[in-house]
Amino acid sequence: MRWSLPIIVAIVVCSGLVHAARSQDHEKTVADGVYSDAQATRGAAAYEASCSGCHRADLGGGSGPSLKDQRFAQVYAGKDLQSLFTKIATTMPRGGPASLADDVYLDIVAHLLRENGFRAGEAELSAGALNTIRIVAGRPKPPPPVGDFSYVEVVGCLSGGPRHTWTLTRASEPVAVHPAATVSASTAEASKALGTNTFHLVDALAYAADAYIGHKMYVRGVLIKLSNEQRLTISAFETLSPTCAD
DSSP, rough: OOOOOHHHHHHHHHHHHHHHHHHTTTOOOOGGOSSBBHHHHHHHHHHHHHHHHOTTTTTTTTOOOOSSSSHHHHHTTTSSSHHHHHHHHHHSSSSTOOOHHHHHHHHHHHHHHTTTTTHHHHHOOOOGGGGGBBOSSSSOOOOOOOOOOOEEEEEEEEEEEEETEEEEEEEOOOOOTTTTTTOOOOHHHHHHOOOOOEEEEEGGGTGGGGGGGGSEEEEHHHHHESSSEEEOSSSSEEEESSSSOO
């Protein structure tokens, strides 16, 4: 059965709205890039010096328990990062608990997250954020490949056209994202290089798009590939800059 374009658009727009509603309720987790690579690298050095003697260099456990994979998930999944930080900062190293500076313990937490497969972000993990970030089980699955009807995010320049039409020009390559991921244009997206793609935006009128013409925009939604153009429904629409300089 072949569906007409209006029916397809209605389906994916509704899907995008459902994703947006779910995302608004989504709390931040360790899968959202809550530490920086530089912080985790410092943490690796601190861990090697103070923790590897008991927990092994690969976190696999020795005289101390494993700090990765299944056991990490069993002990900490569902808790906030404050619980992990407090455990480390008050009991480790074994010969001198609470003997390291708080920022060193934060670095070690970042190292543990990276070794457990959670991606880095742009900002460093801070003490004030620990009780707002939930630990989730297992290594996060990579985003699915981009194809027709993929849920994606892009950055580009917003242009207006006749009869309430809007286009994202000079847009980056679409990147598949999980619908439940936090919907917020981060520093990483703001600094993302523009590209050569063009996307026609579906129902941008609902987002007062005229106010952002000429802006560098972050858009998240469902990708629709037609024979002669690419379209995006919208479930997240944020301005990154009032100008569209790369």
